[in-house]
Structures are given as C-alpha cells and as structure tokens.
Amino acid sequence: MSFDKVTVRGVTKVFDRQRALAGVNLELRAGRMCALLGPNGAGKSTLLGILSTLTKPTSGEVRYGDFSHDVAARKLRGAIGLVAHESFLYADLTARENLRFWEGLYGVKGRAQELLARVGLEHAADRAVRTYSRGMQQRLALARALVSNPRLVLLDEPFTGLDKSGVEALRDILRELRRSGSILLLVTHDFAAARDLCDHAVVLRRGKITLDESRDQPFAALDEVYSAHA
DSSP: OOSEEEEEEEEEEEEEEEEEEEEEEEETTTTTTEEEOOOOSSSHHHHHHHTTTTSOOOOEEEETTTTHHHHHHHHGGGGGEEEEEEOOOOSBBBHHHHHHHHHHHHHSSSOHHHOOOOOOOOGGSSBBGGGGGGHHHHHHHHHHHTTOOSSSEEETTTTTTOOOHHHHHHHHHHHHHTTTTTTEEEEESSSHHHHHHEEEEEEEETTTEEEEEEEEEEEEHHHHHHHHOO
C-alpha cells in the first residue's frame, strides 16, 4: 500500500474545549518538502500528531492517497516516519539494538548498519543510548524514523541539539529523501532553513493556516514574514 499525496480537509482538533486546530486545509505531495512554521502554541505538533495517525482529528478529513485516516492508522503506520520531541528510544539498549527492535516491529531486516552509517553513529553503535548526548540521540531518532523506509516523513524541530556537522548531515538526508520521492513535512522555527530546504511553506497561527506558499513562484510572502520576525 502506497500513496503519492496527503490531503487535509477542514481538520479541527479540540482538547477539553480548547481548540488546537480550526479548519486546516493542506496538501502534501511526493518529492516535495513542506515547512510548517508558526509560533509556539499554534497547533504545529497537534497537526503532526494527526498526520502520524497517533491522534484522531475532532472533525474533518485526512487522506493518504486513497486511504482514510482510520485505514492509515491500521495499515499504513509503517509508511509514516516521525521525528518528534519524544525520541521513542530505549535508553538501556544500544543504538544497534534500538534499530533492530524497530526492524522487528516493522518486519524489516538489515537496515540498522546502513542507517547508523547514514546518521554518523557507526562509532557508537554498541554504546547504550543513555550515554549519548542530546545531538546523538537526535541522530538516532532520525535513523529510527527511517527504519521502515517510510513514504511520509514528519519532523518536529529535527535540528534541535545537533552540532554543525549534524545539521549539515541532516540537511543532506532530507534532500536525499526528497529526491527519492518521499513526502516531507518539516516543523521548524528556522525561517532560513525553511527557505533553503523546502518547496512549500505553510504558516500556522492559532490553529489556522495564514500562509500557504509554493516555490513554484518565489517565496515572496514567506520572505515578508521572515523580514518581519528577523
């Protein structure tokens, strides 16, 4: 089961009478990277939770190609990779053991070594994750998210804790994923990174999309927002 786009139509999310999302419409396509921008509390992480199928919308529709959100939650979870604030790593296992555990969950084999090399952790593959720095854990969290070779990759502030070499390595991985036809959504506060890496930019404020701009035309509106916050 695969899909070439993700469509969000009129999605709302309410938590105990607190509205986190209010009628969000968005389309994400294969081979493109979308930046999701906005202040703290705008609803960015809530939207990622819904797109990852870990959270259900209160109303509205999310489709993964021809598949509904409910079908995706049951049958497409392996096609969705998520780098969230929570790393989903096991601190007492080594990096290699963590990846092999996730391989077992997804029914894949032989990706651990490749992914450790890809994120620059071969030298620490057999150390317990509890001995890792924040940046090393972030690298491993990215490797974990890619174990199942996902079609949709969701990243919530993935540059957090990375040093300069880690940032450059992550940028290279994101570009490679885009070239390979993945659907990417990058949540970031870094306007410059969004402009450099992404084909599509969305600004979310108070649960509503206030800007939706594609690089099919220059990022004029995004540049205006960036200048206002620089």
